[in-house]
Amino acid sequence: MRKLLLGVIWMTISLGAAGATGRPQEATVALPEPTIVGEVTLEEVLAERRSVREYTDEPLSLRTIAQLAWAAQGVSDAGSGFRTAPSAGATFPIEVDLIINGADGLQDGVYRYDPRDHALRLRLEGDMRLELHQAALLQAWVRDAPLVIVVSGVVARTEGRYGERAERYVHMEAGHVAQNVYLQAQALGLGTVAVGAFDEEAVASVLELDGGQRALYLLPVGRPR
Ligand SMILES: Cc1cc2nc3c(=O)[nH]c(=O)nc-3n(C[C@H](O)[C@H](O)[C@H](O)COP(=O)(O)O)c2cc1C
Numbered sequence: 319m320r321k322l323l324l325g326v327i328w329m330t331i332s333l334g335a336a337g338a339t340g341r342p343q344e345a346t347v348a349l350p351e352p353t354i355v356g357e358v359t360l361e362e363v364l365a366e367r368r369s370v371r372e373y374t375d376e377p378l379s380l381r382t383i384a385q386l387a388w389a390a391q392g393v394s395d396a397g398s399g400f401r402t403a404p405s406a407g408a409t410f411p412i413e414v415d416l417i418i419n420g421a422d423g424l425q426d427g428v429y430r431y432d433p434r435d436h437a438l439r440l441r442l443e444g445d446m447r448l449e450l451h452q453a454a455l456l457q458a459w460v461r462d463a464p465l466v467i468v469v470s471g472v473v474a475r476t477e478g479r480y481g482e483r484a485e486r487y488v489h490m491e492a493g494h495v496a497q498n499v500y501l502q503a504q505a506l507g508l509g510t511v512a513v514g515a516f517d518e519e520a521v522a523s524v525l526e527l528d529g530g531q532r533a534l535y536l537l538p539v540g541r542p543r
Contacts, residue, residue, distance in 0.1 A: 345440040347424065349384035352392060352436075356505045363504045370509020371459040373540025377420040378464050382506060386539060387431040387438070389502030390414045390467060390495050401433060403494040406487040411475040412495055413531055417466040419445055428525055446524055453520035454513055454536055463538030467510075468525060469495050470533045492534040499537050509542040 391414045392402050400408060414431040416438065418424055426445050429438040451461035460466060471488035480487055496512045503510045513536040521533040 346432075346435075347380075347429070347438040347440070349387065349436050349438060350381045352385050352388035358505055360501075363501050367500055367504045368509070369511035370503075370540075370542045371511050371538075372543040373459070373463050373509065373538070374543050375420075376464070376541045377422060378418075378508075378539070379422050380424060382508070383416065383418065383421060383424075383438075383465060384436070385506065386465070386467065386499060386502055386508075387414060387416065388436065389498045390469070391431060391433045392436060393433050399434070403491065403498050405491055406476055406484075407479045409476040409479055411471045411473060411484075411488045412491050413470050413472065414495070415441070415468040415470065415525055417446055417450060417468065417525075418464070419447060420464050442526060449524045450521065450536070453524055454516040457513060457515070459511055459538045460513060460536055463540045465539045467499055467537040467539060468521070468533055469499075469535040469537065470527060470531045472530050473532070474530050489534065496535050496537060499539070503539050507541065508539055510537045510539045512537060 389402055391412060393399055394402050398408075401410070403412070405411070416429045416431060417427075418429060419426045425440070425443060427440050428442040428446055430441050432439055447461050447466070450466060451457065454460040469492045471492055473484050473488050476484035476487050500510055500512070516533070516536060518533055521527075521536070522531075525533070527533060
């Protein structure tokens with residue numbers, strides 16, 4: 319009886335503590351289907367793409383966020399599960415987190431993109447931008463963007479097949495993903511900048527990355543000021 323009582327007290331404390339850290343119950347946001355018909359040509363997008371570091375305060379719509387997530391890692395062939403960005407041996411080591419603030423109908427927080435379900439899963443609640451800004455060596459664009467896409471890689475997924483070459487492959491894949499985001503942002507009239515200068519451990523700590531996941535790129539996105 320005493321054991322049972324202690325167990326109940328422990329459970330109550332644990333649940334209370336979990337709530338206090340801002341870690342939400344798993345919340346899933348189904349995303350609008352991506353469009354594959356744009357308003358500008360690929361050549362125009364290539365010719366006009368520039369890194370953008372100043373954004374307006376305009377919030378992004380769920381449709382826009384969905385389109386950017388799909389461009390980064392969306393499934394483009396349902397049969398094979400292959401994605402918008404190439405992947406060495408289709409080992410898919412890349413994960414995409416989205417730090418969303420002030421978006422239509424979404425609570426602020428850190429979301430993980432699930433390519434298979436084309437959905438977002440809320441991982442952490444709250445505004446993480448100041449902490450991320452500090453981890454990114456005080457680069458203002460990381461603090462000011464309504465959306466920061468974090469591209470990270472899990473080398474172990476690719477290592478089984480490619481051994482020592484896996485790390486370089488994962489870095490290459492992050493480049494493909496970032497370029498997709500650059501081009502999609504440009505096509506939507508938005509801007510981004512690939513941020514590679516940051517304290518990797520600090521970013522991992524802010525985003526609570528685990529399972530061998532290493533942040534490789536931060537991509538703030540917003541409407542150019
Ligand atoms: C690997 C890599 C890392 C980068 N890191 C940063 C960064 O930490 N901060 C930043 O403001 N821009 C960063 N950039 C963006 C470059 O500064 C930018 O691409 C370059 O100035 C050329 O400008 P453009 O992208 O407009 O053509 C990075 C770009 C690459 C490819």
